[in-house]
Amino acid sequence: MLHDMGNSYFSFKQFTVSQARSAMRVGTDGVLLGAWCDLCFSAEIMVAEGAEQTPWRILDVGTGTGVIALMAAQRVQHAQVDAVEPDEGSCLDAAQNFAGSPWSGRLRLYRTTLQEYVALVRGTVLYDRIVSNPPYFVDSLQSPDPGRNAGRHTVSLSYGELIEGVLALLAERGLFAVILPVHEGAVFEQMALERGLHVVRKLQVQTKPDVPAKRVLMEFARCQAPLRFATLVMETGRPQEYSEAYRGLTRDFYLKF
Incomplete structure (x- = not known):
C-alpha cells in the first residue's frame, strides 16, 4: 500500500470516502482501476446503435466504499453510474459517499450480488462500461473476518460468475475493465477468452523498477482487436517518491498529486 488509507x-480532490463500516477499505488497486479504465464517451457509437438519447451507462461490480x-x-x-455491492457495511458507507458527492443524482447503489442483479435487469439494461476490482484469492487460507473473506476470496463471486454477468450486461461495443494479481x-484472461471476451488493453503494474509486476489491469471487448500493452512503475526507487x-494517471484524484 503506497498511501495511508x-x-x-x-x-480525494473532489470527494471524500467514508470507510468505517466497509469490509474492504479504499486501496491502491481500486484507484488505479478507476483512473486507468477507458470511460471515453463515443457519440459516434451511440448514434450508430440508435441510442443517442440514452445516457452513457457505467456499472461498478462490487463497489465496496x-x-x-x-x-x-x-x-x-x-x-x-450504477453500483452493486452485497455487503451491508460497505453499502452503508457507499450510500453515504454517493449522497455526499457532487454527483449524487447520477449514482445509484444496489445492495445485491451481481448474480441477483443480472436476474433482475436481464434484457432491460446494457452497460457501455463495466468495471470491477473483484475478489481474487481462489485457494488461499481465509481470514477469520467473514467480511474480508467475501471481499478478497472468491466465495461470493467466482471468476466464472463475474464473466457470465459481464456477458449478460455489456453492450455490444462496450468494454469491461478489471484489476487482479x-x-x-x-487465469481470468483465459477463462474470459473461452467465453468470448478478448483482452484489448493491458497494463502491468510494478511498485518499483527492480521488482516483478504485482498487478495487471485488463480491458475486455466482445470483438478481438490488437492488444495495447504497457507497464506502469509506481515508484522511482527512492523512498516514497x-x-x-x-x-x-492519478493526479485528478489524489490530494498530494
Missing part, C-alpha cells in the same frame, strides 16, 4: 475516511463509481462519475460528467489475471507516470 487506513483511516475511517479518505479524502464506492470509490471506483465516484471516480467514474467525476471523469464522465453525463454518465449514469498477475497470476490470477492470467512516485513516478511521473503514476502521478499523471
Whole structure:
C-alpha cells in the first residue's frame, strides 16, 4: 500500500470516502482501476446503435466504499453510474459517499450480488462500461473476518460468475475493465477468452523498477482487436517518491498529486 488509507475516511480532490463500516477499505488497486479504465464517451457509437438519447451507462461490480463509481462519475460528467455491492457495511458507507458527492443524482447503489442483479435487469439494461476490482484469492487460507473473506476470496463471486454477468450486461461495443494479481489475471484472461471476451488493453503494474509486476489491469471487448500493452512503475526507487507516470494517471484524484 503506497498511501495511508487506513483511516475511517479518505479524502480525494473532489470527494471524500467514508470507510468505517466497509469490509474492504479504499486501496491502491481500486484507484488505479478507476483512473486507468477507458470511460471515453463515443457519440459516434451511440448514434450508430440508435441510442443517442440514452445516457452513457457505467456499472461498478462490487463497489465496496464506492470509490471506483465516484471516480467514474467525476471523469464522465453525463454518465449514469450504477453500483452493486452485497455487503451491508460497505453499502452503508457507499450510500453515504454517493449522497455526499457532487454527483449524487447520477449514482445509484444496489445492495445485491451481481448474480441477483443480472436476474433482475436481464434484457432491460446494457452497460457501455463495466468495471470491477473483484475478489481474487481462489485457494488461499481465509481470514477469520467473514467480511474480508467475501471481499478478497472468491466465495461470493467466482471468476466464472463475474464473466457470465459481464456477458449478460455489456453492450455490444462496450468494454469491461478489471484489476487482479498477475497470476490470477492470467487465469481470468483465459477463462474470459473461452467465453468470448478478448483482452484489448493491458497494463502491468510494478511498485518499483527492480521488482516483478504485482498487478495487471485488463480491458475486455466482445470483438478481438490488437492488444495495447504497457507497464506502469509506481515508484522511482527512492523512498516514497512516485513516478511521473503514476502521478499523471492519478493526479485528478489524489490530494498530494
